[in-house]
Amino acid sequence: xxxxxxxxxxxxxxxxxxxxxxxxxxxxxxxxxxxxxxxxxxxxxxxxxxxxxxxxxxxxxxxxxxxxxxxxxxxxxxxxxxxxxxxxxxxxxxxxxxxxxxxxxxxxxxxxxxxxxxxxxxxxxxxxxxxxxxxxxxxxxxxxxxxxxxxxxxxxxxxxxxxxxxxxxxxxxxxxxxxxxxxxxxxxxxxxxxxxxxxxxxxxxxxxxxxxxxxxxxxxxxxxxxxxxxxxxxxxxxxxxxxxxxxxxxxxxxxxxxxxxxxxxxxxxxxxxxxxxxxxxxxxxxxxxxxxxxxxxxxxxxxxxxxxxxxxxxxxxxxxxxxxxxxxxxxxxxxxxxxxxxxxxxxxxxxxxxxxxxxxxxxxxxxxxxxxxxxxxxxxxx
Amino acid sequence: xxxxxxxxxxxxxxxxxxxxxxxxxxxxxxxxxxxxxxxxxxxxxxxxxxxxxxxxxxxxxxxxxxxxxxxxxxxxxxxxxxxxxxxxxxxxxxxxxxxxxxxxxxxxxxxxxxxxxxxxxx
Numbered sequence: 381x382x383x384x385x386x387x388x389x390x391x392x393x394x395x396x397x398x399x400x401x402x403x404x405x406x407x408x409x410x411x412x413x414x415x416x417x418x419x420x421x422x423x424x425x426x427x428x429x430x431x432x433x434x435x436x437x438x439x440x441x442x443x444x445x446x447x448x449x450x451x452x453x454x455x456x457x458x459x460x461x462x463x464x465x466x467x468x469x470x471x472x473x474x475x476x477x478x479x480x481x482x483x484x485x486x487x488x489x490x491x492x493x494x495x496x497x498x499x500x501x502x503x504x505x506x507x508x509x510x511x512x513x514x515x516x517x518x519x520x521x522x523x524x525x526x527x528x529x530x531x532x533x534x535x536x537x538x539x540x541x542x543x544x545x546x547x548x549x550x551x552x553x554x555x556x557x558x559x560x561x562x563x564x565x566x567x568x569x570x571x572x573x574x575x576x577x578x579x580x581x582x583x584x585x586x587x588x589x590x591x592x593x594x595x596x597x598x599x600x601x602x603x604x605x606x607x608x609x610x611x612x613x614x615x616x617x618x619x620x621x622x623x624x625x626x627x628x629x630x631x632x633x634x635x636x637x638x639x640x641x642x643x644x645x646x647x648x649x650x651x652x653x654x655x656x657x658x659x660x661x662x663x664x665x666x667x668x669x670x671x672x673x674x675x676x677x678x679x680x681x682x683x684x685x686x687x688x689x690x691x692x693x694x695x696x697x698x699x700x701x702x703x704x705x706x707x708x709x710x711x712x713x714x715x716x717x718x719x720x721x722x723x724x725x726x727x728x729x730x731x732x733x734x735x736x737x738x739x740x741x742x743x744x745x746x747x748x749x750x751x752x753x754x755x756x757x758x759x760x761x762x
Numbered sequence: 763x764x765x766x767x768x769x770x771x772x773x774x775x776x777x778x779x780x781x782x783x784x785x786x787x788x789x790x791x792x793x794x795x796x797x798x799x800x801x802x803x804x805x806x807x808x809x810x811x812x813x814x815x816x817x818x819x820x821x822x823x824x825x826x827x828x829x830x831x832x833x834x835x836x837x838x839x840x841x842x843x844x845x846x847x848x849x850x851x852x853x854x855x856x857x858x859x860x861x862x863x864x865x866x867x868x869x870x871x872x873x874x875x876x877x878x879x880x881x882x883x884x
Contacts, residue, residue, distance in 0.1 A: 422821040423796035613795070613822050686799050688819050713798040713821050720799075742801075742817065 393439035394534045394591040395598055402602075402609050409612055410507035412440040417611035425614035426715040429580055430756070433540040434610035435601050438579075441535055442510025443588055444517065445528040446501040456501050459524040460494065463516065465637060465660045467647035471496040476562035476575050478645050480637055481516060486665030487633035488640065489516065491625065495562035495575060500528075502562070502573060504535070504586070506627045534594035539584030539618075541759065542606040547574075547585055550600065554585065559760040568600055579615065581622025581758040620721055621714045623680055623753025629691060630678060630709045630723055636662070638669035639725070641678045646670070676706065677731040680753035681739070683720040687746060688713045693739040695724055695748075705730065708739060714755060721755050722748065767870060768879035769830045774854065777870065781836065785858040786818065786827060786849065789883045795820040797849040802838040802860055809833060809862060811869055816859050818849060831869040833862035 390413040399406065404415030415437070417425060428434055448456035457468040466479040476495035480488045490509035495502040505513045517527045538547055547554040550568040562575035573588035589597050601607050616626070625631045631640045649655045652667050660666075683689055689711045694704035711722030722739070730737055733752055738745040765777045772790035776783045791797065799819040809815050809829035816827035838860045842848050848857040864870070874882060 416822075417795060421796050423798075426821070617821050687801065688799055688824065690824060713819065715796075715798075715821060 391440075393437055394594040395437045395439060395536075398595050398598055399437065399609070404609070404611060407612070410440055412507060414440060415609070415611040417613045418609050420608060422611070422613035422617065423715050425608060425610045426617050428608045429540045429582060429610055429614060429618055430716050431541065433538060433542040433546050433584075433604075433607045434580075434614070435598060435607050436537040436539065436610050436615055437534070437598070438537050438586070439534040439591075439594065440507035442503075442505040442507065442513060443530040443533050443535060444503040444505065444510075444514060445497075445526075445530055446503060446517070446521065447526040447528060448500070449524060449526060451499075453496060453499060453501070456521075456525050457496070459521045460501060461650070461656065462659060463520055463661065464494075465646045465650050465663070465666055466494070467649045467656070468494055468501070469656070470647065470649065473498045474561055474563045476560045476577060480631070480642070480645070481513060482637070482660055482662045482666065483633055484661050485633070486636040486662030486669070488627070488631045488635055488637065489513070489633060491627050491631060493575070493577065495573075497563055497573070502588075508628060530588070532591050533588050534591050536587045536589060536594065536598055536601070537578050537580075537584060538587065538601060538607070539578045539580040539582045539610075541583060543582070543584040544761070546601065546604045546606055547587075549604070550597075557585075557761075559583075559762045568597060570597060572597075576761065579622075579624055580618035581624070581754050581756055582618075583759045583761050617712060617715055620710050620712060620723070621716055621754065621756040622758060623723065623755060625678075626710055635678070635725075636666050636669050636674065638666060639674045639676055639678065643670065673728060675728055676725045677728050678709070678723060679726055679731050680751040680755060681708065681711070681722040681724055681737070681748040682751040682755070683722070683739075684747045684749070686720065687741060688720040689722045689739040689741055689746060689748065693722075693724075693741055695726060696738045696740065696745060697730065699738055699745045704740075705737075716756050723753065726750070766876060767830075767873035768876070768882070769828070769873060770882060771828050771830075772883075773827060773830045775830050775873065776858075777864070780864045780867075781861055782831060782833065782864050783858050783861050784815075784827075784830060786853055787879070787883075788853045791850050791853040791857075794818060794825060794849075795822060797846040800842045800846045800849065800859070802843060803835045805835050805838060807835045809835060818846075827859060829862070830873065831862070831864060831866070833865045835860050836863050837861040
């Protein structure tokens with residue numbers, strides 16, 4: 381049980397009672413009381429998601445609508461481009477894109493999803509950052525947009541190879557969606573926003589549902605024999621195997637998108653020589669990193685032994701030097717790989733695939749190899 | 763004749779003469795979750811009471827296993843290194859961690875019997 385004073389200050393999602401009834405072990409996370417695991421345990425939950433389908437409550441994340449005051453979606457898109465290095469104007473209606481809010485130093489304030497819903501932009505941001513993100517949007521975009529916090533909606537992720545067949549029973553259009561399609565859809569008669577995306581490396585969906593209907597929808601999905609509830613523990617091991625960044629760990633206000641190996645997420649139109657180059661916070665630094673390279677880089681790390689290398693472990697160029705050259709930002713055991721996996725920052729000179737680097741764990745230097753990410757092949761339906 | 767004792771850190775000890783077999787309790791494994799890695803001390807190492815002697819890691823986190831008493835490591839259980847999941851399936855028996863030669867029987871006085879341990883985890 382959580383200490384009462386902690387418990388009292390924590391927020392609950394609309395699925396809280398369901399988690400408790402399913403035997404979820406509730407822990408504090410980003411100001412919410414969330415299930416870290418259910419009785420099946422992290423290992424089984426992880427493997428079930430990769431082989432069948434897992435249901436995740438991600439209602440703690442922030443959902444925000446950006447509505448253009450002019451009524452023209454491109455005005456909201458242009459305004460948002462002032463805060464992110466992504467091409468938002470080019471997102472077609474019904475599509476979604478990964479983005480980052482950057483700061484004046486080129487660091488990352490948060491990472492987010494941006495979808496074009498035709499008359500407005502729909503944003504999903506991290507739970508721990510959502511108050512700051514909303515304030516950031518109000519400060520900078522209020523001239524052009526109405527910023528609408530959709531706090532009365534829950535968010536349910538359904539992930540895994542059977543997610544499509546499960547959701548198809550409640551939403552006939554689900555199989556026709558491709559990776560990163562997003563828009564309003566009826567699910568079991570409920571007005572939802574459905575995107576074909578997620579945070580596991582698996583095919584799957586994220587379903588934004590009115591809070592009042594969330595428990596009924598979650599129960600209907602869980603009634604399918606292919607679906608198990610999955611806690612935050614397995615969500616973390618799944619995203620780590622998928623090579624996906626966790627904000628506050630792998631990316632933060634001190635890492636640029638280039639250092640974080642997220643160049644793929646910055647479209648050419650926003651880079652030097654592009655049609656709308658720059659014009660976002662920290663553009664000089666970030667475009668400089670694009671043009672001249674950065675001195676450090678986020679890489680995947682595979683261990684030679686069985687010992688997991690955890691977040692915070694210092695990285696060394698060899699077994700004897702005393703000065704670390706970087707550190708592990710996420711690490712643990714990958715249940716699908718049945719081996720330890722980690723990611724961290726190393727000097728660019730040591731970032732080539734196959735480079736050996738050493739992590740200090742309990743006073744010993746363990747050899748790691750710089751490895752391609754994702755560690756587990758993703759199965760997106762493109 | 764053996765006696766089983768417990769620590770407040772959720773280790774168990776089976777005392778047989780001047781040898782103690784040490785493992786972690788079923789309660790401890792249930793709190794850790796799926797164990798994926800175990801590191802044991804070297805045979806011959808002289809352990810001091812309360813020092814970190816072994817490591818047990820779940821998917822989520824790493825935890826130290828402390829020496830419940832002082833003594834020399836006589837034998838370690840390679841089976842839990844080879845198959846860490848044994849800690850989840852049989853914490854109280856097959857998944858023992860190491861055996862130590864008890865150097866000071868007086869240290870056993872600070873440990874709990876089964877009834878006291880049950881009350882500790884209730």
